[in-house]
Each structure stands twice: as structure tokens, then as C-alpha cells.
Amino acid sequence: MDNLIIITNLNDFIFCPASIYFHNLYGSLDPIIYNSNKQIDGKNAHESVDKNKYSTKKNILTGISVYSEKYGLTGKIDIFDSEQGLLTERKKKIVNIYDGYIFQLYAQYFCMKEMGYDVKKLRFHSIDDNKNYEVNLPENDVVMFGKFENIIEQMRTFELSKFKQNNISKCRNCIYEPACDRSLI
Secondary structure (H helix, E strand, O other): OOOOEEOHHHHHHHHOHHHHHHHHHHOOOOHHHHOOHHHHHHHHHOHHHHOOOOOOOOOEEEOOEEEEOOOOEEEEOOEEEOOOOEEEEEEOOOOOOOHHHHHHHHHHHHHHHHOOOOOOEEEEEEOOOOEEEEEOOHHHOHHHHHHHHHHHHHHHHOOHHHOOOOOHHHHHOOOOHHHOOHHHO
8 A cells, every 4th residue: 555646646746746745745734724716616516526415326426435456546536327337527617628637537447447346438527517528438548548657657756856847837826836945845
């Protein structure tokens, strides 16, 4: 169980690997102190899934913990419809489908497959505009599957002390930017 990657960190790593450090640093504090309004809205949108109040149907599984020994991943899913084999990741509002989103869904998929679930379809659901976006299974998208495995390898070999963010627009949109003095890390 050493060196497990938390599924949500896949997207965070792509945004900025240093954000994972700060997220862990501030993790025990009340999120209201360091989360942006956008992040708080996103967490509130997940509340029905997180508190298992989304559905009372037996075929709808929500918020279950998942694990992959092969990839060393752990996390939770949003929604799995066992009758359709449909795994759904909900986002507050989807404007673009970023690679990090897809990697999170792939991670959930591989965890569920290892755990014996029959996952046949993947999709995102944009809560604000009630839109669904289908995603190819990893075995049907060789390019994205290769990127997924590459990101996991990068995370396993990453050294924060050697990292330098070269995309200043990411820093401008980072909630940890005021605390991110790279000379102190």
C-alpha cells in the first residue's frame, strides 16, 4: 500500500505538482480557509453522491471506495449503474474535457475492473447544464491510455525540489499561489 496515488491527484498533478504538496499541507484545515468559491461549489455539487443520497435504486452505486493494485491507485467513484455497466464522473460544469478528467475516469475504471465490476461505458456529467459526455474505454483509445500510464510513471518518479512551473497562467489560477514560494520548498 506504499506510494498509493489518490485518483483526484491525477488531475492536480497535471495542473501543477506543487499544488498536491500544498493540498496535503493545508488538508487538515477547514477548506473554507484555502478553497476558492469555485472549489466549494464543486464540493457542494458532489454532496448527494458523497452522502449516498443520489439514488435509492439498488443498481446505482455511489461514492464507493476503489483500489487498483496494478496501478497503485485509490479513491472513490461518483456513480456506477451496474445494470448498464456505466461509470459516471460528475463535474459541476464542464467547459472542456481535460486530460486530467479522463485520467481520473480511467483510474476509477481500472480500479473497478480489478475489483470485479463489469464496466462497459464511461461518461462525464456536467451538473449545471445537465449534459453528458461519453468517453472511450482506455482499450479503445491507445493515445490517451499511453498518456495515462505516462502520467502515473511521472508521478512515481517526481521530485518536488527539481520542479519549476513554467506556465505562469496556472500560477495565476492557483489557490496556493500566495503561499507558493518555490525557494522554500
